[in-house]
Amino acid sequence: MPVSLTDRLIVPEGVMVRALGEESVLLNLDTETYFGLNAVGSRMWQVLSAAATISEACEMLTAEFDVARDELEADLTALADELVAKGLLRVAP
Numbered sequence: 001m002p003v004s005l006t007d008r009l010i011v012p013e014g015v016m017v018r019a020l021g022e023e024s025v026l027l028n029l030d031t032e033t034y035f036g037l038n039a040v041g042s043r044m045w046q047v048l049s050a051a052a053t054i055s056e057a058c059e060m061l062t063a064e065f066d067v068a069r070d071e072l073e074a075d076l077t078a079l080a081d082e083l084v085a086k087g088l089l090r091v092a093p
Contacts, residue, residue, distance in 0.1 A: 003080045005055040005073065008092040009048050015088055017045070026088045033086050040065075044079055048089065054080060 003009070011017070014030040022039035037045055044061065051057035058073050065072065083089040 003054060003077055003084060003091060005058065005077070006053055007080075008051075008053050009080060009084070009089045010092045011049050012087065012090050026083070028087045031087050033088065035083070035086060035088055041079065044076060045083075048076070048080060048083075 012028070014028060016027045016029060018025050018027075019042065022042060024037045024042040024045060025034060026037065026045070027034045043064070044057075047057040047060050048054065051060060054076060058069065058076055061076065062069055062072055067075075080089060084091060
């Protein structure tokens with residue numbers, strides 16, 4: 001099920017994050033799934049994992065990046081969907 005802008009995402013136990021310069025590597029120790037993020041993806045990860053909702057994360061990132069809100073929403077929800085599908089984030093109950 002795709003994420004919605006009102007969802008809050010959390011980092012499951014067993015997921016490790018390591019910054020490598022401006023990039024990041026995510027690793028789910030339970031499934032041995034890993035995922036690499038470039039500088040923009042790393043910033044999205046930071047905000048997604050800390051914000052109260054995906055919509056709030058989008059607002060924060062809109063202030064940082066020169067991008068249209070609808071384009072950012074699409075990119076952010078696509079990344080969130082992929083990370084949830086890989087078990088690197090989960091939707092909070």
